[in-house]
Amino acid sequence: MTAAATAERIARDGYGRLLAFLLARGHGFAAAEDALADAFAAALSAWPASGVPDRPEAWLLTAARRRLVDGHRRAATAAAAAPDLLRDEAAETDAEALPDHRLALLLACAAPGVEPGARAALMLQCVLGLDAARIASAFLVSPAAMGQRLVRAKRRIAAAGARFALPGRAEVAARLPAVLEAIYAAYAAGAADPEDGGALAGEAAWLARLSAALAPEEPEALGLAALLLHLEARRPAGRDAAGRYVPLSAQDPGRWQLPAQAEAETLLRRAAALGRPGRFQWEAAVQSVHAARRVTGRTDWAAIRLLYDALLGLTGSPVVAVNRAVALAEAEGASAGLAALRAAAADPRLADYQPYWAALAALADRAGDLAAGAAARRRAAGLATDPAMRAFLLGG
């Protein structure tokens, strides 16, 4: 990793911690974010040359504090804010003692008052310090519209009187599902197929690992982290040296990233030990079966089909129905898969869902219906955003 990349990773880690800390200290979103943005920019320009300081958070906090003090002076509220700022100074001398309020921040980002379409974007901005324009592009939303959405969401959070205190276990259990849902949406942002991951896949996987670390007693948090680590481990193998798309079945398991897969397996085992199965754990288990091909040389499609049966019963999701049909085709033959796929197509949400048409093309071909296969392949190509996927479907 380059000095700049290391500096950025550490600065991002510090950004979320410090924003959560400042919010918990009663600073408003706008003031805290402005101060941190300056500190963050200063860190990114100084650290690659000077090296990352021993206590990066203390460094960032000092830089941010200066700006906050200036802001308070300008706003002539120095008297009211002084004790707070003095406490910050005390914390700064011992960065190890900075309590991590990021779980509270994540929960606030997915609070019921925050519109679901803004939650993932809000987490990426508040916890990772990503800029709104980049987030907007990844979600295929105009930067101005995304900016308004984020401002509105922060106003809601402030109006709801969030204190960003360390949440209790019951509160975490009740509110974490919305957080995990939003992180999963961020992973898939802009991608036709959630399993392929979008422009923010790496950042979303980072948030999932963070959630798992902050809520280790929540099996679904561990499950989501395992799922995204498995998907990320395979991503590089999804392209050949010339940049062409390589479907999972044709991927060389030797190109899968073993450390990420091992971490995913550890998380999944810990989740299973908690004895509360759920959607993300089952999705991760599917990816775990795929990962086993590295060792066994084959894919246990019957096991995958059973997992998708369970997932379909739980979620009723048309996306799951498509994946289940593909597994069924592998386990019981193309015509069984095709019948399941056509039954799933009754859901109008699949009309523009690119992976449905790609699956239909493959299964129709295998069942010998070449005309239907060609028509579905053309539709899948027309709905593709990724040029490599489009070229693969058009045989280029």
Next chain:
Amino acid sequence: MQVMLLIYDDEAAWERMPEAERKAIYGAYFAYTAALREAGAMIAGEPLQPTSTAHTVRLRDGAPQVLDGPYAETKEQLGGYYLIEVADMTQALRWAARCPGAAHGTIEVRPVMSMAAMAPA
């Protein structure tokens, strides 16, 4: 709502392109147009002849002026368009991202004004 997708690309690069690559792009546009049609979003859309075939016309002091070439010399040129029917801007941006031209050129997404709303009473 009706939205125009204006496809800008470097036409010189297009002219230098090997035949096989050009064919692949035609194939991609063919599939994209079919997907728009099957989704009920397609109103119209065609590629344009190169800007070397363009003329500009204006009246100055009552006298017409006809010039060879496009209105503006730019690095990327208008090379084609789609007029689509969508529910909102979110859908329009999604279709723009799927347009094969987005991978090498730029798609400008412009909502169409409704003339009906402006007609004199």
